[in-house]
Amino acid sequence: MIELAEVEKSFGGQVVVHPLSLTIREGEFLTLLGPSGCGKTTILRMIAGFEQPTSGKIMLDGKDLTHLPPNRRDLNLVFQHYALFPHMTVEDNIAFGLKMKKFPLKEQRQRVEEAVAMTQLTPLVKRYPHQLSGGQQQRVAIARAIANKPKVLLLDEPLGALDLQLRKNLQSELKQLQRSLGITFVYVTHDQEEAMMLSDRIVIMNNGQVEQIGTPREIYATPSTLFSATFVGENNIFSSEGRLFAVRPEKLRASRQVDDSKRSGEIMDVLYLGSIHKLIVQLDNEPMTVSIVFDLTDDRPWSIGDKVGVDWNAEDEVNIGP
């Protein structure tokens, strides 16, 4: 579907995206995940055509897009702050792309209606953007993009400006929308929870480099680098005999038998979180704390200051390099 071949980008001699090759499949929900400044937005803007790669090629459906201007690419971008046209009504905003492509008036109307229905904007079509709430503006931005029936929809932190509750609602709406449209979504976010929930595949980026590509399950269960082990979910990193490995908090066990455990330490804190509870343990011979998560089947009375042994199964160790 989309093929990035050795795409590289530098600004003024500074490399922001290291050579990157990536194939995005048809109908896939792919997320570029990473902290701000990791190059994920630059990649999206290169696919959209607002930035030119310093080297490498970008193909859509086997067609080389690299040097096409944005208005001649068959994909649409949902902007981070929506970039709705303030002097146009919701309806006119959504119809804009169809007008530019000179669709017959009848089809324009029909497609606008479809997009409006899908994003639940029907009662608001005559309003202007400044008369809408943030969540509604977000919907208009999405409707404006999908009205064009692009092969690929690019989304640049589309929920970044919304509050938590609204974010959660829109996340599931987005996922449903993607399923019912069946088009490819390329999504940029720094929110790992959002990425896990929405994506078919996640590309984890750091400092302009890809750390790992995989399904949410693969990323969580078998992170391949220190960065992806710690960026997604909570993790405990151990080093022993020159190798580095990670064990998830729910894979650790705590016991009163300190002697035959792999590690030992002292409980610093006990956190009760409803369905789970969590121990923060200061290890004895290492300057680090680990966290151990128990579900509600654990009813042992833990208290701060207790000496505990920390143990895990060897198969739960995930190697993350030397």
Add this chain to the structure above:
Amino acid sequence: MRKLSLSVLPVMLWLGVFLVIPMLIVVGMSFMGRDQVGGVVAGFSLEAYARFFDPLYLGIYWDTIVLSVLTTVICLVLSYPLAYYIANSGPKRQTWGLILVTIPFWINFLIRTYAWVLLLRTQGVVNNLLIDIGLIHEPLQLLYTRGAVLLGMVYTFIPFMVLPIYVALEQMDKKLLEAASDLGASPWKAFWHITVPQTRSGIMTGSVLVYVSTTGMFVVTDILGGAKSAMISNVIQAQFSGARDWPFGSALSIIFVITSLIMIALFNKAMTSRHLKVKEGR
């Protein structure tokens, strides 16, 4: 409402003293008569307004509107690209651009206008240059023409157009152009459908400033137009000074204020309906 009235009192007072009362005096005077030595005679008379319909004054009135509209249109056509260039330059170039646009204001306006006389007169710089390069053999009559007046007006008022348009362009969200491009608009279409409507306030402000200032300007006409091309403001000025016919001057002023308001309303209407038509997809 009652609470508001106290806080806006200073503004009302200011407007009252400096705008409303003088306007009322002018309106009142326009309905009065005039005695032999140029004094104003109390009483009601429509004579001043009747005089306006003299073909001489109607001609000048029409000429003034034409010249002011032309000045506004030329200023707009010249200013938009300039403002666009400045607004899209780097910060350093922007500062320089704005300084260059405003530099003429640092020099006395009369001196600047007389400088045009030196350039345009029969023995002036322009004629000499044209003769030297052999394009013409006899000097052209450049000064004291309607063209010279138009040139002078455009020259004088162009900053009034550049600055508001620059401000509007500068404040525009550049992401809107990216969005337009993403939705398939060519750069020219994005300019037409997004940039122009988004800078409408700047175009409106600049056009009103230039239009109204041009109709009220008599110095440029005096210096560059000579005796032949009078504007309504020259006539009004003459009524209050040499001719000593204040009622007639007042009547002309009122007529012109009303004309300007109508022109602004028409322009405003034209500007708003233009973007409504976007819906039909031209």
